[in-house]
Amino acid sequence: MTTTITVLVDNQAETGLMHEHGLSILIEHQGKRILFDNGQNDALFYNANALGIPLNNLDLIILSHGHYDHGGNLSTLLAANPNAFFYAHPDCLQTRYSLHPDKPPRTISLVKSAVKAIEVFPDSQKKLITKASEISAGIWLTGQIPRLCHIENSGGLFFLDKEKKHSDPLNDDISLWIETENGLTVICGCCHSGIMNTLAHIKKQTEQTAVHNLLGGLHLVNADPRRLSATIDYLNKQNIRNIYPAHCTGDSAISLLKKHVINNIHTAQAGLKITL
Numbered sequence: 001m002t003t004t005i006t007v008l009v010d011n012q013a014e015t016g017l018m019h020e021h022g023l024s025i026l027i028e029h030q031g032k033r034i035l036f037d038n039g040q041n042d043a044l045f046y047n048a049n050a051l052g053i054p055l056n057n058l059d060l061i062i063l064s065h066g067h068y069d070h071g072g073n074l075s076t077l078l079a080a081n082p083n084a085f086f087y088a089h090p091d092c093l094q095t096r097y098s099l100h101p102d103k104p105p106r107t108i109s110l111v112k113s114a115v116k117a118i119e120v121f122p123d124s125q126k127k128l129i130t131k132a133s134e135i136s137a138g139i140w141l142t143g144q145i146p147r148l149c150h151i152e153n154s155g156g157l158f159f160l161d162k163e164k165k166h167s168d169p170l171n172d173d174i175s176l177w178i179e180t181e182n183g184l185t186v187i188c189g190c191c192h193s194g195i196m197n198t199l200a201h202i203k204k205q206t207e208q209t210a211v212h213n214l215l216g217g218l219h220l221v222n223a224d225p226r227r228l229s230a231t232i233d234y235l236n237k238q239n240i241r242n243i244y245p246a247h248c249t250g251d252s253a254i255s256l257l258k259k260h261v262i263n264n265i266h267t268a269q270a271g272l273k274i275t276l
């Protein structure tokens, strides 16, 4: 049975679809419909409608981490899918800020309606996980990703308070992988854990080693040259068939990947469909 992956929301979009700063990816696998993240604003429902994809019969709703651009439509989705299971890391509900030296602190937590929707969703269907978990046959969530590669920081000036006393490690950042006979397909939200930490963690959990597809935000937008070159060296050693850098990877990082990574680097945008 084929597995289909459709990018519903991304910072870029095919002609006729809406783009926004956010991410949402639908996975259709063995009769299950799994939504990984749900964008920030209106692009999710606009694009799903344009593509003829219903969003009221989802089996699993996953939140990769508690940032506003990944969970903006949670209240609508959880209400429209009362029988679905919801998966995230427990820290996704934290209040958090992004700080820039010359700008006022900006709240980047989940919107209040999303927090409320998660809180009132039935406990029996709410799976707040910290460990790697198989959520459907052959589909896994990483759980919390150990930060062993210290060159990979969380990717920005992220704090849990406006006073910058407590930095936000984004421990709730989780990724997903699918095991197929052609190898692994790995899907990241923002990859605040770093792609080297993420792939190393996944490879410890599974016997499969070949990565067929890597899709999602790689959050290299603020990465320094040392991290970028280490990431490029690492990806070149991983024998990944296809890489689809999306969302927060950053235009200049994508150009560098296209130039220096030997694997196929493809354009990711809303409307992209991958069949496994």
Ligand SMILES: [Zn+2]
Pocket (backbone or CB within 6 Å): 022, 023, 067, 069, 070, 189, 190, 217, 247, 248
């Ligand atoms: Zn993001």
Ligand SMILES: [Zn+2]
Pocket (backbone or CB within 6 Å): 065, 067, 190, 192
């Ligand atoms: Zn994020």
